[in-house]
Amino acid sequence: MAHKLAFIGFGTVGQGLAEILENKKEQLKVNENFEAEIVAISDFNKGSIYHPRGLEIGTVLGVLKETGNLENYPSSPGLVTGWDSLTTIRESNADTIVEVSYTDVKTGQPAIDHCRTAFRAQKNVVMTNKGPVALAYQELSHLAEMQGVHWGFEGTVMSGTPSLRMPIAALAGNEIYEIRGILNGTTNYILTKMEDEGVTYEEALMEAQALGYAEADPTSDLEGYDARYKIAILANYVMKQPLSVDEISCRGITEINRHDIETAKAEGKRWKLLAKARKENGRVVASIAPEKVEATDPLASIKGTVNAIAYDCDLLGTVTLSGAGAGKVETGFSLLIDLINIDRERKLVNI
Numbered sequence: 001m002a003h004k005l006a007f008i009g010f011g012t013v014g015q016g017l018a019e020i021l022e023n024k025k026e027q028l029k030v031n032e033n034f035e036a037e038i039v040a041i042s043d044f045n046k047g048s049i050y051h052p053r054g055l056e057i058g059t060v061l062g063v064l065k066e067t068g069n070l071e072n073y074p075s076s077p078g079l080v081t082g083w084d085s086l087t088t089i090r091e092s093n094a095d096t097i098v099e100v101s102y103t104d105v106k107t108g109q110p111a112i113d114h115c116r117t118a119f120r121a122q123k124n125v126v127m128t129n130k131g132p133v134a135l136a137y138q139e140l141s142h143l144a145e146m147q148g149v150h151w152g153f154e155g156t157v158m159s160g161t162p163s164l165r166m167p168i169a170a171l172a173g174n175e176i177y178e179i180r181g182i183l184n185g186t187t188n189y190i191l192t193k194m195e196d197e198g199v200t201y202e203e204a205l206m207e208a209q210a211l212g213y214a215e216a217d218p219t220s221d222l223e224g225y226d227a228r229y230k231i232a233i234l235a236n237y238v239m240k241q242p243l244s245v246d247e248i249s250c251r252g253i254t255e256i257n258r259h260d261i262e263t264a265k266a267e268g269k270r271w272k273l274l275a276k277a278r279k280e281n282g283r284v285v286a287s288i289a290p291e292k293v294e295a296t297d298p299l300a301s302i303k304g305t306v307n308a309i310a311y312d313c314d315l316l317g318t319v320t321l322s323g324a325g326a327g328k329v330e331t332g333f334s335l336l337i338d339l340i341n342i343d344r345e346r347k348l349v350n351i
């Protein structure tokens with residue numbers, strides 16, 4: 001049976017998933033026995049459409065590209081327009097909500113309420129919005145479990161690179177006592193461009209925004225708040241230690257200038273915005289700060305929007321994973337893999 005999806009937000013990432021579902025429809029059906037249809041999309045400014053029998057994805061993307069507004073989707077019996085996010089979650093016949101609205105780094109809202117509403121209505125949520133996972137992980141994971149629904153959020157850390165699923169699935173049985181990584185694509189892109197191509201900070205930021213890597217408010221990337229959210233998610237979900245965002249010291253890259261970059265280069269070092277979490281005396285201590293890393297450090301060679309993460313484990317030693325940290329297709333894929341996993345579990349239960 002095809003999954004029925006309702007999208008909350010339809011910017012870079014939402015459109016990325018829609019394109020994947022459209023372009024890979026046959027392949028997903030044949031290789032994964034996976035089928036999904038989009039029944040609703042509710043976006044703040046781009047409008048809102050719902051059809052209980054499903055929307056034609058190619059038409060949705062075409063209408064949006066041509067007119068900028070989803071509500072120009074061709075009218076047909078049963079088509080509903082104008083629903084806000086909460087109405088869409090409650091009233092649509094979707095079984096799974098794809099939450100891809102802004103990450104609000106202060107409150108996590110309205111996305112936290114989107115999750116609460118979906119779980120109470122016994123609907124799964126897959127999301128790349130970091131707010132609810134970083135700020136309300138304990139509450140929301142408990143609620144999802146109580147309601148017997150799935151909550152997927154692979155893309156909240158390192159987009160589609162399996163920084164969450166890999167340690168949970170493949171490193172199970174280890175104690176992960178330290179995590180160290182480059183977790184923000186925008187700042188790594190800026191630092192790399194400044195270092196390798198002599199591009200200015202402002203130019204590099206504009207490029208990162210045009211390519212869809214930066215947050216709607218890029219202050220979140222530049223000041224380290226985005227990386228702080230990600231290390232909070234890793235501490236809570238992977239290290240299984242409750243850690244609030246306020247407990248994480250945070251400094252971004254705004255004070256790094258060309259002189260700093262050149263000085264580091266002359267020393268054979270590179271500036272990187274590092275996220276760290278370490279278990280100490282039964283608790284986790286975490287930080288975000290720029291650091292000059294030695295050229296021999298595995299993290300020194302991580303360039304552009306690529307992210308990397310090293311897990312220090314008691315049984316396996318250090319395991320390092322690198323891959324995309326941001327991007328339309330890469331983050332769209334993170335939602336697809338969450339959906340495929342929900343589908344696999346659904347099929348297992350029905351065996």
Ligand SMILES: NC(=O)C1=CN([C@@H]2O[C@H](COP(=O)(O)OP(=O)(O)OC[C@H]3O[C@@H](n4cnc5c(N)ncnc54)[C@H](OP(=O)(O)O)[C@@H]3O)[C@@H](O)[C@H]2O)C=CC1
Nearest residue numbers: 009010011012013043044045046101102103128129326327
């Ligand atoms: N881009 C990336 O590479 C990655 C992004 N993420 C996260 O994924 C999420 C989506 O990112 P991205 O697609 O790039 O962001 P965009 O800014 O491109 O898209 C977000 C969309 O959400 C809409 N929106 C905001 N608030 C609401 C609301 N209350 N109800 C309905 N729609 C709303 C916006 O509407 P409008 O603009 O019309 O006002 C916008 O279209 C963010 O939380 C981001 O942090 C995570 C990993 C990587």
Ligand SMILES: N[C@@H](CC=O)C(=O)O
Nearest residue numbers: 184185186214215326
């Ligand atoms: N703005 C973020 C997007 C992914 O989380 C980044 O640059 O890493």
